[in-house]
Amino acid sequence: MIVTATPDLVLDVLEAADPVTQRAATAKLDALKSSDADFAATMEAEVGKAAAGEQAAKTADAQAPNAAPVRVIKAPASGDVYRKFEAFILQTFVETMLPKESEEVFGKGTAGSVWKSMLAEQLGNQLAAGKGIGIARQLAAAHPAVRDDAKAG
Incomplete structure (x- = not known):
């Protein structure tokens, strides 16, 4: 084979x-x-x-009113993007820290890995919803023009 x-x-x-x-x-x-x-x-x-x-x-x-419309995607109106990014990073950290052999808790196969991933996602979101670990704050401070443009728009 x-x-x-x-x-x-x-x-x-x-x-x-x-x-x-x-x-x-x-x-x-x-x-x-x-x-x-x-x-x-x-x-x-x-x-x-x-x-x-x-x-x-x-x-x-x-x-030409019958022409196809053109749409430009605009940035979100708050620092929510930074918070979501921090939540994703925390999700990755948490998922790495969860035990590898945990079939008794999460189940076997694909379903078990999906449950484990969902748990890590929710933990990452909850950790970032509070003060987080500072990634979102540092990114927002590093890009004040993006934040000001979003508030103005």
Whole structure:
């Protein structure tokens, strides 16, 4: 019997993608990567381009009302993103700390691992809901412009 390794999901998706779309996406990523600006500056520039595109779409909508709508996803209005990120990190920590051999408590097989994961998720959410461990506070303090923009919008 021959055992083969499970192929990487990302490579499977990449191979199944349209070659033209794949090349276009690769070119866009390469263009972003080749600039010497840091990640935050690159993302700010891309947000500016998206905002300009949204304004152009609004102008085009006024001129052509039957055109397809363009929607720009906006950031949440609070530091909730940072709290959710902290909850995810705490979930990972808790899940790592839970006992590996716990079939008596969580059950066997996939159902047991799902229950264990759900427990870790809830514990992470509850730990982050209080004061947490400070990840959310540090991220919010490091990015005050994002927080101010969200409050203004």
